[in-house]
Amino acid sequence: MRRYSAFAIAREALRYHAGWEKAWASPEPRRKYDVVIVGAGGHGLATAFYLGRNFGITNVAVIEKGWLGGGNTGRNTTIIRSNYLQDPSAAIYEKSRSLYETMSQDLNYNVMYSPRGVMMLAQTQAEVRGYLRTAQANTLQGVTTRFIDPPEVKKLVPIINLDGPRYPVLGALWQDRAGTARHDAVAWGYARACSDMGMDIIQQCEVTAVRREGGRVVGVDTSRGAIDCDKLGIVVAGNSGVMAERAGFRLPIDSVALQALVSEPIKPCMDVVVMANTVHGYMSQSDKGEMVIGGGADGYNNYTQRGSFHHIEETVRALVETFPMVSRLKMLRQWGGIVDMTGDRSPILSKTPVEGVFINCGWGTGGFKATPGSGWAMAELMAKGHSPLAEAYTLDRFREGRFIDESVAAGVAH
Amino acid sequence: MLILHCPYCGVMADETELHGGGEAHLTRHGPGSSDEEFHDYLFAKENPRGVHFERWRHVNGCGKWFHAARDTATLEVFGTYSAQTTEPPQAIRDAITARRPGWTWRHLAGSAK
Amino acid sequence: MSEAASALDGASFEGLVRVADAGLRGMVTLRGDLGADALHAAVKQVSGCDMPGQRKITAAGDSAVAWMAPDEALLLCPHGQADATCAALARALDGVHHLAVNVSDARATFALEGDDGALREVLAKLAPADLSAEAFGPGDFRRTRLAQVPGAFWMPRQGAARVICFRSVAQYMFDLLTTAAAKGSGVGYFQA
Numbered sequence: 113m114r115r116y117s118a119f120a121i122a123r124e125a126l127r128y129h130a131g132w133e134k135a136w137a138s139p140e141p142r143r144k145y146d147v148v149i150v151g152a153g154g155h156g157l158a159t160a161f162y163l164g165r166n167f168g169i170t171n172v173a174v175i176e177k178g179w180l181g182g183g184n185t186g187r188n189t190t191i192i193r194s195n196y197l198q199d200p201s202a203a204i205y206e207k208s209r210s211l212y213e214t215m216s217q218d219l220n221y222n223v224m225y226s227p228r229g230v231m232m233l234a235q236t237q238a239e240v241r242g243y244l245r246t247a248q249a250n251t252l253q254g255v256t257t258r259f260i261d262p263p264e265v266k267k268l269v270p271i272i273n274l275d276g277p278r279y280p281v282l283g284a285l286w287q288d289r290a291g292t293a294r295h296d297a298v299a300w301g302y303a304r305a306c307s308d309m310g311m312d313i314i315q316q317c318e319v320t321a322v323r324r325e326g327g328r329v330v331g332v333d334t335s336r337g338a339i340d341c342d343k344l345g346i347v348v349a350g351n352s353g354v355m356a357e358r359a360g361f362r363l364p365i366d367s368v369a370l371q372a373l374v375s376e377p378i379k380p381c382m383d384v385v386v387m388a389n390t391v392h393g394y395m396s397q398s399d400k401g402e403m404v405i406g407g408g409a410d411g412y413n414n415y416t417q418r419g420s421f422h423h424i425e426e427t428v429r430a431l432v433e434t435f436p437m438v439s440r441l442k443m444l445r446q447w448g449g450i451v452d453m454t455g456d457r458s459p460i461l462s463k464t465p466v467e468g469v470f471i472n473c474g475w476g477t478g479g480f481k482a483t484p485g486s487g488w489a490m491a492e493l494m495a496k497g498h499s500p501l502a503e504a505y506t507l508d509r510f511r512e513g514r515f516i517d518e519s520v521a522a523g524v525a526h
Numbered sequence: 527m528l529i530l531h532c533p534y535c536g537v538m539a540d541e542t543e544l545h546g547g548g549e550a551h552l553t554r555h556g557p558g559s560s561d562e563e564f565h566d567y568l569f570a571k572e573n574p575r576g577v578h579f580e581r582w583r584h585v586n587g588c589g590k591w592f593h594a595a596r597d598t599a600t601l602e603v604f605g606t607y608s609a610q611t612t613e614p615p616q617a618i619r620d621a622i623t624a625r626r627p628g629w630t631w632r633h634l635a636g637s638a639k
Numbered sequence: 640m641s642e643a644a645s646a647l648d649g650a651s652f653e654g655l656v657r658v659a660d661a662g663l664r665g666m667v668t669l670r671g672d673l674g675a676d677a678l679h680a681a682v683k684q685v686s687g688c689d690m691p692g693q694r695k696i697t698a699a700g701d702s703a704v705a706w707m708a709p710d711e712a713l714l715l716c717p718h719g720q721a722d723a724t725c726a727a728l729a730r731a732l733d734g735v736h737h738l739a740v741n742v743s744d745a746r747a748t749f750a751l752e753g754d755d756g757a758l759r760e761v762l763a764k765l766a767p768a769d770l771s772a773e774a775f776g777p778g779d780f781r782r783t784r785l786a787q788v789p790g791a792f793w794m795p796r797q798g799a800a801r802v803i804c805f806r807s808v809a810q811y812m813f814d815l816l817t818t819a820a821a822k823g824s825g826v827g828y829f830q831a
Binding site: 135153300351354355362363364367411412414415416420421422455510511 | 527528540541542545561565566569570571573574577578580598599601602628
């Protein structure tokens, strides 16, 4: 694989850009792999990448029924942060955030990681207490966050209205090394690096059945033929329950559509990410100038990856009070992505009742930020059978009552 | 935008008038049940991609609970029916069978009588 | 005893239509089996109105009765008569399973008057209900939401509507209605 560099751009500029090679190969599936990963989104590709990078396992296929990064990887609002409350969450999300810091260099692919800072507004006394507690927990966990007062909020976000009639801004939880990244580039960068290691990325190939012998996985049937494997990783957010069913077990998740929208592009006006959980909306400005706005989830199980019209009104209405300038914005697009909601709003990274099958799901409304950390932990789990980062996230925790309650830190009201 | 017919007040109610109440026809397990039953009651939910039965409440309307049968993959609504039942009525099952032959949900199936 | 006052003390607004605090109104919630003859007779005796059918409202003189749910009706009467109405219902329904409560002071009422099309438009901007003349007119009663709060409305006649909401959100409702009725905001959707 030819490296991307300033020199390469100069070289290609002189020969009509005819020398760029495809970022990843699209081979026909082989008959057998050591590891098959179902799902070529960010988490699946990151899992494959770290299997190769950290454990030298490169006889790997990543199978995708649609196109690469076409699920939640391409539908999120690109926010990266690690200001969670519980220790297992802080560990995996902070690992993830730290991997984002060097991702462009590690992958030789510009993922446009922008540690612009994430601010979670406290607009009720309960939120003030909650975020003070989180800030203190984060200090103990080694995650750099702090609680800031309203004048500092105003300094960081001049367009904010601190004195909203219903929900004044009473402070905020601020993480200055949190931020955003270019979501598609994360999937593309991992795909290119995986392909370079000799892994097969097979798109438009749906897994229709998981073949088992004596309680152990032996392969999968796909729309492009049978593929044998020793280990199978299911990393298919939005379709996890359906795939688990095909593998013969059940997941404690609900699938719901999470809503988002963007405005027309405008001049730079806000260089941090602001989340307003009480009024239920969050916003950042993309490099193109669009205001990227995250809303709530639909209140019922559904698999339709589409925007729900009334969410535009609800979300924008919520934001207008805190950001009066939003009232003059035209909205450009809206969409929905299907998220796996668990009872404690924490993910599942676990072995399953089927030997050799591993599941990575349940990231709820906040999976993008976890992409590298999730892949790192999943790869370790699949290679070694256990991973310190994934230890708490077993499928059994629901049976055993060991919940990792993040319904507050997960941010979006569910 | 999901629109359901409220069987109590007869309006075609848009989802902003309604509140989803989750999976329908649950058997509740509490004190005295086995660990397995309690776990399944709490966590082993139906989350099908396809035919699903749910409880809904016409919260900004007549305030009544009712049941709905719909497809979670297409948002097609097969029908709504009274809350005072532990199983979907035959007419609803027939309506689903007409549109989704071979459907199943828990122990229910298209051909079930 | 202190003097009763309506939520917004007669506030009014002129725009696409006139929006006004409709003042104090007596309201009695009656719960029971609305299909039972005993309730029909009691409602008729106390209010002079027939029991309304599904999503209907009936009126007689100062009184009206609205269909709220299969087991709930709302009796409207002059504010000072609400307690007497409750007592009369209790007497008429002695021995019949029911509940009658004076909820007058929990509610606010607004009156909208003006062009019929404009009036339908003001409500349609706020509620996910079909306000076309074919679907909704005098005699109909609709419980729904108006923006973020529950409410109900009906049309006593062409070119007039009444909106009921909880008294705690009266100012919000007035602001909604006046914004929806702001001059120059007409869409003309219901104009013939």
